[in-house]
Amino acid sequence: MVPYQIIILAAGQGKRMRAKQNKQFICLEDKPLIVHTLDVFNEDHNCTSINLVINPNEQSEMENLIACYKYMDKVKFVHGGTERQDSVYQGLKACDSKEGVVLIHDGARPFVKKDNLDKLTEEAERGGAALLAVPVTDTIKRKTASGLTSLNRSELWAAQTPQAFHFSIIEKAHEHAKNTGFLGTDDASLVEQLRLPVEIVQGSYDNIKLTTPEDVEKAQAILNKRSMNEGE
Numbered sequence: 001m002v003p004y005q006i007i008i009l010a011a012g013q014g015k016r017m018r019a020k021q022n023k024q025f026i027c028l029e030d031k032p033l034i035v036h037t038l039d040v041f042n043e044d045h046n047c048t049s050i051n052l053v054i055n056p057n058e059q060s061e062m063e064n065l066i067a068c069y070k071y072m073d074k075v076k077f078v079h080g081g082t083e084r085q086d087s088v089y090q091g092l093k094a095c096d097s098k099e100g101v102v103l104i105h106d107g108a109r110p111f112v113k114k115d116n117l118d119k120l121t122e123e124a125e126r127g128g129a130a131l132l133a134v135p136v137t138d139t140i141k142r143k144t145a146s147g148l149t150s151l152n153r154s155e156l157w158a159a160q161t162p163q164a165f166h167f168s169i170i171e172k173a174h175e176h177a178k179n180t181g182f183l184g185t186d187d188a189s190l191v192e193q194l195r196l197p198v199e200i201v202q203g204s205y206d207n208i209k210l211t212t213p214e215d216v217e218k219a220q221a222i223l224n225k226r227s228m229n230e231g232e
């Protein structure tokens with residue numbers, strides 16, 4: 001049992017989703033996407049606090065939503081930045097405690113499983129930095145000016161969130177990235193820049209990020225599968 005704080009990112013624009021509103025408000029089984037994600041951590045007793053990083057223009061909509069779902073005691077709103085990395089930085093600055101394990105998670109990933117969370121936090125407490133990831137199932141090609149090469153698939157993992165860190169490590173990694181102008185697509189890559197070890201904890205293929213309209217259909221299928229399993 002590892003207690004942790006979590007930063008949940010919901011300040012993006014969701015451009016690739018091509019929806020009228022921020023994808024965080026898309027309803028799946030009558031519940032907004034961000035609420036599905038918040039539910040997971042609200043129900044996990046190891047989660048001590050949630051910094052929900054939002055777009056300031058959406059604050060009142062988010063507040064109404066969160067009030068409806070009675071999360072107010074655990075959730076603190078933080079205003080995000082231009083890039084995902086800027087939003088994480090703001091989330092870290094707003095953390096009440098600068099110690100222990102902190103998780104960083106995409107608001108658009110609602111299906112993380114409790115047993116994976118437990119393994120992830122234990123690994124981060126032990127080693128300092130860990131992420132959920134799954135083995136890549138496609139063949140990945142690298143295309144450069146000198147032609148096409150195929151990467152060795154047995155070495156490739158698709159990174160997911162949550163990613164979990166000792167607070168001091170991820171704080172240092174973000175400060176270092178800021179000072180060197182490094183912009184990563186996840187937080188583990190910032191720790192890699194410090195040449196510190198990062199462990200992989202194998203996650204689930206269901207832990208998808210809703211990025212494009214096709215992902216909404218996949219999410220619906222995952223929810224259907226879950227309710228069928230519950231009925232068994």
Ligand SMILES: Nc1ccn([C@@H]2O[C@H](COP(=O)(O)OP(=O)(O)OP(=O)(O)O)[C@@H](O)[C@H]2O)c(=O)n1
Nearest residue numbers: 009010011012013014015016082083087107108
């Ligand atoms: N400046 C940003 C950019 C992204 N995010 C969050 O980071 C997560 C992962 O990013 P992504 O799926 O790329 O979301 P968007 O940036 O919203 O999508 P897009 O790139 O299609 O606009 C999302 O939950 C998103 O809200 C954020 O908090 N702040």
Ligand SMILES: C[C@](O)(CO)[C@H](O)COP(=O)(O)O
Nearest residue numbers: 084106159160161185186209
């Ligand atoms: C952090 C992440 O979800 C790991 O897969 C991903 O890199 C976010 O990328 P995005 O382009 O911001 O969606």
